[in-house]
Amino acid sequence: MALESAERTRHLTPSATLAIDARAKTMKAEGLDVVGFGAGEPDFDTPEHIKAAAMGALDAGFTKYTPSSGIPELRAAISEKLKADNGLSYEPSQIIVTCGAKHACFNAILAAINPGDEVLIPAPYWLSYPEMVRVAGGEPIIVPTSAENGYKLTPELFREYMSPLTKMVILNTPGNPTGTVYSENELAALAEVAIDEEIYILSDEIYEKLVYEGAKHASLASFSKEVYNLTFTVNGFSKPYAMTGWRLGYVAAPAHLAKAIDSTQSHTTSHPTSFAQKGALAAYKGPQDCVAEMKKEYDKRRRRFCDLLALIPKLSFVKPTGAFYILANISKTGHSSTEFAEKLLEKERVAVVPGKAFGDDQTVRLSYATSIEQIEEGARRLAKFCK
Ligand SMILES: Cc1ncc(COP(=O)(O)O)c(C=O)c1O
Secondary structure, three states: OOOOOOHHHHOOOOOHHHHHHHHHHHHHHOOOOOEEOOOOOOOOOOOHHHHHHHHHHHHOOOOOOOOOOOOHHHHHHHHHHHHHHHOOOOOHHHEEEEOOHHHHHHHHHHHHOOOOOEEEEEEOOOOHHHHHHHHOOOEEEEEEOOHHHOOOOOHHHHHHHOOOOEEEEEEEOOOOOOOOOOOHHHHHHHHHHHHHHOOEEEEEOOOOOOEOOOOOOOOHHHOOHHHHOOEEEEEEOOOOOOOHHHOOEEEEOOHHHHHHHHHHHHOOOOOOOHHHHHHHHHHHHOOOHHHHHHHHHHHHHHHHHHHHHOOOOOOEEOOOOEOOEEEEEOHHHOOOHHHHHHHHHHHHOEEOEEHHHHOOOOEEEEEOOOOHHHHHHHHHHHHHHHO
16 A cells, blocks of 8 residues: 555645636637636736846856855845835845745745644635645634625734734735735734734735725834834735746745745745846836736726626626735525536636635635626626626
């Protein structure tokens, strides 16, 4: 009999979002007319000047190992960006460039969590957080939030679910899959609890550039020295610059934690791809109008999609003000989220992600990182299906 895989891997499930996206892409490749609302990635191409920088780096032979935390000029550019955009003071030495924001989160969790430690994760959550905590030997503690309060963690809920074993809370604003954006005051109230109880905060800010209707992104670690000392700030290039396949993100943390992450990374991935880092440098140093243009387009799609979904009586949703997702409540259809997603794909050829993957079986996630035409066609099919 074959030996089993290690204990830490046995309860892991493959990413549902990647799986549904792969299925929709396979159906499309077979010639089927699928409308894809499953993808968690921009449908835009990476801006030309970023691609040119990476190609230039390749041509120049920039194809060897780099320092494990990333090339110095990129870490310096990230440090400047965090200061200018987010009011955050991180020295380049406190910044580790990683293979995507996902890897940045994982690195932070590995650096902070001992076996048995508890990590609070407000639900609906980005599906990788609990699995990462488990791999690190920690215990994910899921904190349910509700549509009524905009899917936000409150200080009261924070305290209710906390225990002496709580080591970290994960906050993701703007949020996937909810599109929720926390206000500065709301974050400050949560920071107070974390400071009182000495709990680390993983602040995942990957969607910071995608905020709408006057919503403002705030970076927790900028509030005070006390919260700064507890926070891992995660960000990256995938969503704002349409660079998902490049695998580039970063984590910034207090010096001793950054050092721990650097050591871990130096023995695992070594560093992110050399010439891709040159692309990221161009992303931060180059013109930013590409980001504004993509955001404008997402906003147009968001408003159109919300208008169309509001016409479907069996669906309800909290209007998102961030990221590029709408979380629709499907409980009136009588289906579980998995049944709903499977039947919708089978009957109407529309791909959505079942909320079960995000810790909420009453919802499905619809990504509007697709064209207005696809949104209109998909909404038409959704309305037909819900009837
Ligand atoms: C909340 C959140 N954090 C992190 C990531 C990972 O981004 P990256 O592609 O940079 O690894 C995603 C991607 O979907 C996300 O939604």
